[in-house]
Amino acid sequence: MKILSVKNLSRSFGGIKANDNISFEVEEGTILGVIGPNGAGKSTLFDLITGYTKADNGKVEYFNKNIFGLSPDKISNLGVGRTFQKLKPFADQTLLENVMIGSFVKEKNIKKARDKALEIIDFVDLIEKRHHFAKELSTGQRKRLEMARAMAIEPKLLLMDEVTGGVDQKTIPGLVELIKKLKDSGVTIITIEHNINIIMEISDNVLALDQGKSIAYGSPKEIQQNKQVINSYLGTFDAA
């Protein structure tokens, strides 16, 4: 079943077309990887889908319901979670409090919300850090915090913006495993990634953007062999 359908989505900033007529679909339970060079319009696409930026035109359907023009809080309330490229933890609150703010969406009772938050924190493997303030966590831990916080609203669709960006090499495998675990738990994922090996490893489909345009959409293997993608982004790609 289609969980998300984006049709002809466009957004310009001044004379620059950040997203130009982008269309794609995402099947429930899959991972869609979004790739493209810096400035390709990947984060803008996330902002348009989640309502943070208003699109000039186009259509966004979530479970066949048009969510175009809804505010971000209403879209998240429908079950669309997201993380941010520039991390946005609630810095002066503990990890547990950060995740509890998310778990309050589905759970009104404080103790139950706390227990649910703890389970999610355990899922992202940060249980020992639960009473640490967000500002005290490392970048990798804050990435996990954002994932945990987004998971706490029990999203059906999760948009993750550069989860492995800015973290050390040792941390990356753990984050990749976490994304896989998330998918196994039934969450549909759209993830922006610069690390092409990761995208090829975890994605069911890949959307390639360049200068605001969608230049390719297909399975990782198809994308790997797409000449336009190779020219504009991959160069000589070696999957190994």
Next chain:
Amino acid sequence: MENKLLIAKSETLWNTDNRVIYLISGLIILLFALPFFGLNSFYLHLFIMIFMHAVMAQSWNVIAGFSGQISLGHGAFFGIGAYATSFFYIEYGISPWISMPFGILVSGFFAVLIGIPMLRLSGHYFAIATLLIGISFQVVFQRWDLVGAASGLWVPMTAEDSWSALQFHSSKVSYYYIFLVFFIVTFFIVWLLSRSKLGYRLRAVRDDPQAALSLCINVSNYKIIAYVISAMIMAPMGSLFAQYILIIDPDRVFNIEISIIVLLITVLGGIGNVWGPIIGASILIPISEYSRIYLGGTGGAVDLIIYGLILMIICIFRPDGLISFVPKDILERKKQR
């Protein structure tokens, strides 16, 4: 891992240190017992002013400390509370205990009215807008004949002490206890608020509105809720103050100084912390009262100079306020690291 999760789940929700609970209990008992030690009229007045300003600062703490909106016009809600009780008492003889809730509701109503357009603004734009709103109330009441215009209202004195009229002429002890009860009740209301779902969500709005939106939080609505709660805490202090001094006028109850002093108290004590307003009021109000005694009149404005100096020192060396001197593992939830 399972064990670690079970251990985490078995933790109490609030790891408030026992020392804090003993301190609160001890303080409450002490404050109730103080008048029995023969406090003279000045000290009773001093404590009344500390309680009143702590509540006012607690009110400001809700909008500024919890939801991150700096309001510079909070005196307006103090004035509304003051006028609500005095006007209905003078005109219709309605007990302040009855008109006080009316003042609270009117303040809440105006907070919604002001909040809907104003809270779309953020940061210093919101601060400037509220400053002007506060001044506007003063100007309107200065020209409003029905409520005495610039001369204000004189509350007729009862012949004897009266609980229904909220007037006590023989001693300030009754006032002391009334303000004390409001002080304690407000502390617990704000304490509960800070630990409620609403408190969590307000802090999310304060820390990062964009991230809050991604967690289904309607940022504008929550700012308005905080503003209304804040206004409704402020109003009864205006009502009680009016019955305490029995004369109110726009320059006194809508003065910009009220909005500034609650800001100073909260910042000095610790913004966003329920203890901050109490600590701030306990330090700044005695400075104000003693400078008034020794320097005459309104303290020759020396109190304001002292406030300024203290605030500069705090902002440079302790930006989290004096509460930051208390080890975090006592007040915060880091005990089980």
